[in-house]
Amino acid sequence: MLDELKQQVRELFAGDVGLVIAYGRSRDERTVPVFARKPADADALVWNDRCYYNLTRYLTDRDVMGDGEGKIGIVVKGCDLKTLNVLLAEKQVTRENLAVVALRCKGMKDADGKLLAKCETCTVADPDPALCDCVIGPVPQREPREDDFADVDAIEAMPPAERLAHWSREFERCLRCDACRNICPLCYCRECLASQHDPRWIPASGSATGNRLFHLVRAFHMAGRCTNCGECERVCPVGIPLSTLMRKGARIVRESFGVEPGAAPDQRSPLASFAPNDPDPEEVAIK
């Protein structure tokens, strides 16, 4: 599978692709994103069960991309393809400028060799060939577990005061390092409102209230867009269960508006569209 990938990347360079974003190895043997710029770079690529990174994150990164590098090749897993769909739907990337190399994926494993939760419930291990330039690898034979949203349910079952206390405990550890924001492929705003000085929407330094606001705003901005790649939670240095918050947003949007983020490259963001029969506040009148 890896040889096939390397061959494919070399072929991309033979065409009009000048840069390929893929997985490689760092000096300390971790699997990290690499930017291949010549055919020989393909030799150093890797594919294993530690390819966590959602590489679509770099497509909107002006520090990496500059003002555009011509046609770009990108290696994606099935789940990353969903994120790419959102980026395409939001017109952040142009499909014609991309060569999408999708990998059939058996799931990523954490440091203890345990399958990631998002991989246990993965339904996109075999990416849709219609959305990719090529799909590599054997079709994975794995029955995904039904996603039961147990993490979200556990918090919903708490009384409100306990929910507040629970999230306060989580958020008070937040260093406001912005790792979650910086790794997120859909947090592509050039200027994040959390860093704006005037108006200052969210206090810059860490505080119980400020942290709560920051994560609330991020959760709101992600609702209906987040494809649950789980990168925010993975990179959080203090282990805040951010996926739970993101998944709650996803569930609200799915149950209320019937939208699954990233299902198609032409799907409008649910909060930038509406339906006449959406849940109405006056039909669940206040008591």
Added chain:
Amino acid sequence: MPKKLKIVGFLCNWCSYAGADLAGVNRLQYGHEIRVIRVPCSGRVNPLLVLKCFQEGADGVLIAGCHPGDCHYQDGNYYTRRRMHVLRELLDFVGIDRRRLHLRWVSASEGAKWADVVNGVIEDVRAACEDAPDSALSLRAAAGAGDA
């Protein structure tokens, strides 16, 4: 003596503000806990504005706009309806009482309904404040600046 509440009301210029005006012309009495801000459309109300109100010490927020289908700009209130639904559910999930945030439809002819809506919202916010006096988003309360 119950706490003196502060509730911010965002009223759309075309329906709800006119409705509130009608309530005034008709000398209808309703709670004075509400502070009205006139906006061009309920669709103008960025959810950040709601959070900003809570930050600055508001106990509750009411957004009022034209009935669905009646928006002066065709569909502004439909977007608001989705946004505020998501915001309210997310607030609830992190333990901030959903009774603090309301979205209602008040047309220009519904002066009486406006009075009812305000009284209903005040009642709800008061109940929420009895359970938890602070919205948990107020920077003033956090800084111990009191409720000046």
